[in-house]
Amino acid sequence: MSEFSVYKNFDDLDQESKYLAHKAKDAANHAHAPYSKFTVGAALILDDGSVITGANYENAAYPSGMCAERVAFFAASAQHPGKRIMKIAVVAKKKGGKDLLPATSCGPCRQVMLEFETNQKKAIPIVMQADDNTWVIAPSAASLLPFSFTKDNLDAHHKK
Numbered sequence: 001m002s003e004f005s006v007y008k009n010f011d012d013l014d015q016e017s018k019y020l021a022h023k024a025k026d027a028a029n030h031a032h033a034p035y036s037k038f039t040v041g042a043a044l045i046l047d048d049g050s051v052i053t054g055a056n057y058e059n060a061a062y063p064s065g066m067c068a069e070r071v072a073f074f075a076a077s078a079q080h081p082g083k084r085i086m087k088i089a090v091v092a093k094k095k096g097g098k099d100l101l102p103a104t105s106c107g108p109c110r111q112v113m114l115e116f117e118t119n120q121k122k123a124i125p126i127v128m129q130a131d132d133n134t135w136v137i138a139p140s141a142a143s144l145l146p147f148s149f150t151k152d153n154l155d156a157h158h159k160k
């Protein structure tokens with residue numbers, strides 16, 4: 001756990017992380033979460049300073065919905081091809097609520113972040129709110145996915 005930076009209060013975060021968390025909170029207000037009533041926002045910053053946001057978008061056919069993080073990552077890829085992602089913040093709150101709730105990225109989002117990270121050859125720090133209102137900055141997607149599956153596994157398979 002020592003590689004994760006843990007902060008007791010939001011105000012202890014660095015300026016950029018706080019800025020992204022604020023942007024993510026704004027984005028959460030645009031979530032489509034009529035079923036879970038759990039709105040999530042994500043904001044990532046690119047190497048040219050552009051900020052891309054995403055919010056969860058649920059569907060009456062539940063599995064068809066999408067998480068905020070992946071909305072932001074895929075939008076960044078489509079709209080800003082070739083730009084590297086420098087950091088992402090993810091926040092959650094109840095629909096219509098003001099206070100943020102602890103929420104860390106789900107497994108599939110971690111896997112998608114890892115693909116981006118591997119592709120751009122640069123770690124992507126992830127800012128999230130953990131239990132007891134602490135804030136965590138994971139240094140990379142890889143740090144959130146030990147023993148992960150990447151293209152190296154496919155390459156090894158193709159070499160056989």
Ligand SMILES: [Zn+2]
Nearest residue numbers: 067105106109
């Ligand atoms: Zn997710």
